[in-house]
Amino acid sequence: MPTPHEQAQADLTAYGLALPETDLVPGGWADTRYLRVRGKGFAVLGDTSHDALTLTIKLPISYEMVQDLPFVRQGSPWYRQNRWAIAHFGPEDDILAEMDTLKGWLRQSYVAMAPKRLGRLLTESGA
Numbered sequence: 001m002p003t004p005h006e007q008a009q010a011d012l013t014a015y016g017l018a019l020p021e022t023d024l025v026p027g028g029w030a031d032t033r034y035l036r037v038r039g040k041g042f043a044v045l046g047d048t049s050h051d052a053l054t055l056t057i058k059l060p061i062s063y064e065m066v067q068d069l070p071f072v073r074q075g076s077p078w079y080r081q082n083r084w085a086i087a088h089f090g091p092e093d094d095i096l097a098e099m100d101t102l103k104g105w106l107r108q109s110y111v112a113m114a115p116k117r118l119g120r121l122l123t124e125s126g127a
Helices: 004-018 077-081 095-113 116-125
Strands: 022-026 032-037 040-046 053-058 084-089
Touching: 004 022, 004 032, 004 040, 004 053, 004 095, 032 095, 040 095, 053 095, 077 084, 084 095, 095 116
Parallel strands: none
Antiparallel strands: 022 032, 032 040, 040 053, 053 084
16 A cells, blocks of 8 residues: 555656656656656656655746745755745655645646647646
């Protein structure tokens, strides 16, 4: 039986891969994976050790709004300047309660990083 964090990772990965022209590749660090659209990363999934999950996504619209959430960590100056947010869920956090939010963030990050034609297809379809 998967842990809630493993289930969330599987669900978020499947959601990301269902977006047009995406793929999943190993990350540059141990136990990280990149969701990409046409070779451009739009999410980094990692840190599944010790029943935890970290998701790094670009949030050009809602970056400031998410900073006060208890599971959002402060990134380096580069992350802040480029509006990449880091969501970290530890063993005690109810990650499954945040799945709709996280999927919305994945979508926002995808649209920000995808070629305009693909981003428009997604926003026009309401998918």
